[in-house]
Amino acid sequence: MSNRVEIYDATTNSLSYVTLSSPRMYMAVAQTSQHLLFAGGIVTWGNVGTDRVEVLDVATNTWSVEYLSRPRMNLATASYGGTAMFAGGAKC
Numbered sequence: 001m002s003n004r005v006e007i008y009d010a011t012t013n014s015l016s017y018v019t020l021s022s023p024r025m026y027m028a029v030a031q032t033s034q035h036l037l038f039a040g041g042i043v044t045w046g047n048v049g050t051d052r053v054e055v056l057d058v059a060t061n062t063w064s065v066e067y068l069s070r071p072r073m074n075l076a077t078a079s080y081g082g083t084a085m086f087a088g089g090a091k092c
Contacts, residue, residue: 049092
């Protein structure tokens with residue numbers, strides 16, 4: 001389990017790193033034109049889930065936090081325009 005996120009920039013052919021607030025696995029990831037979203041997942045080895053959605057603004061390199069309606073893992077994701085959607089997943 002890790003809290004490290006590797007971000008590849010195809011324009012510069014370079015890799016950078018950011019850190020989530022806590023290590024996670026089985027999270028969902030979505031992107032909009034300006035944001036990367038990391039949603040839900042398991043935060044400990046005891047199958048303790050989170051409802052936390054960490055949002056990275058790639059233009060300013062700043063984080064904000066939103067919340068799912070309940071803790072979930074293995075969510076399906078989709079994005080359209082400036083909207084990211086999270087659906088389904090397993091309750092944890």
